[in-house]
Amino acid sequence: MTTLTKQPRIELAPWQFEIGGIVLGNGTHIPIGNIEGLGSPATRPQDVDNPTGDGTFPGQDFYGIRTLRFEAGIKTPGDPAMAADLLARLELALDDPGARTRPEGRHVLRGRWPGHRTRRMYGRLRRAEATSTTTAINGWIPLDVEFVGTDPRWYDDEPSHLTLGLDQATKYKSPDRTVDQALCAPAGCDPADPLDRPGWITNYGNVSTWPSIRVHGPIANPRIWNTVTGRVLELGLSLRAGEWVEMETRPGSCWVLRNGKVNVANDLTPRSRLDLFAIPRGRSEIGWSGDDPTGTARLEASWRSAYTAL
Template sequence: MAELNKDFQIEVGGLLMGPGTPYVIADVPGFGTPDLRSQDVDSPAGDGVFPGVDYYGMRAVRIEAAIRTPGDPAAAADALAALHRMAATAAVRKKAGALTSLRVKWPGRPARRFYGRVRRAEAITTAQLIHGWVPLDLGFDALDSTVHDDVEQSLVLPLDISQDAFGFKAPVIAPITTGVSNPATRPGWMTNRGDLPAFPKLRISGPVANPRVWIAETGKALQLALTLGPGEYVEIDTRLGARWVVKNGFGSAQTALSTSSRLDQFQIPPGRSELRWTATDYTNTTRLAITWRDAYTAL
């Protein structure tokens, strides 16, 4: 993954374009409001339409660019071949659910990214290839309408001995403690600096039994009825295009989720929030790791 260190640079599918590269970018339409999937319903007994829910669809991003290698047609041909190889990546093209990234460095802000697929990578004409000039037409469908931060955030937590229930259990024996006295010093604080909820990816490492993870501010929880031995782990991916639970990297553990556990609702809200979890582990070696990217409405 190349570093985007100049304004107006774009990396699509791992191919860097813009300032400092042979690819000159003229315009990039499609960064506005995503396409809408309207749920409007015609009135069955009168004029008009009943407005339903409007869902965002994909962003159809088009990159109007050109290859410019003055006096070097061989370099232009190499750049065109690199573009075609990027668009033909079989690991993305032939795998259902696989996505690639479109990374953008806009003026006055850090790099951000979209997830989707390259749908078009074509030379408009090669008439000027002999002079090192090839105009290009690229299409990228951002299937996830959210704009993501380029830097991935992460947090690793030991087992949380606190509970989400209130009150005391009898008999009460002095001294009475209620965990960490200053909530700000607890280790589970997360910060989503964007203006949209972020979908995280979680990994729970054994030995552990019956883990339950929740976000205090939203109350949304994921609970698993399973046991992991030493060296075993379970991964939970809530991101669009994934939303699966996998044990040890290959076996589905989706059925271990409780009926109230919704992957599509387990989100890190904008701002500061606290992640907490409980489980059974007598060795104090189990760990919960969570990763996410801050989520934005726009670049």
């Protein structure tokens, strides 16, 4: 996912938010008075009117955008030049072409609620307006800041990672072959040792999340599955040593690139749905297979636990 220009990660304290390297909230020069939009995101109901009578036929309710509006202000008593500089930095974050003019472009809003670790949201910074300049000479500029979350979920700021070699994956069976090894040990057996199941992954959030997956060659016909959801990704191609394929599964930004350049989405089999290859909440397991006589191929996956709230 394309984001604003990369910057060093800033540690946030509770009640602080950050976008484009600018920190707002408690203990900063941009205190926040109120935040709107931290509840449920807007819905996109798919209801259909009853053509022969009153009422409608209910359809699926999808989430739309999540609009967060910050009533804030730049507060630098006796230093109007510093206030103007902070306002200019906010305007620069809004103006970034990489996030503003490209369809895949996204800003990243980071925030921290008391008792939680820092989480992030992907979307667009749509407004950073000084609502008054009458007190600017004293270093006080009231602000109206609006961030639109095009993905309404919150995600862990720190990603999780998994690296899995084919030699580690041989003990797992695909979900559509004979009997899969169960995630839970049978009654009367000793519990499975986590070290013996290197494909275990954990989504600590309360909703499903979307992984990024990279397969490194040499390998032919790689096949990846999740033992809990039963979803499968299959690629009918061969990779030499030093080559890789990267798959992004997030709906709205799904793609498959070879060596970071060549689109090989057509090499996916019909049953391979990137937009459905989600990691469920809690613990699940990734397995994979392929043809590699050298035993050096590897799979890398990264994901961020997903939440409905900050």
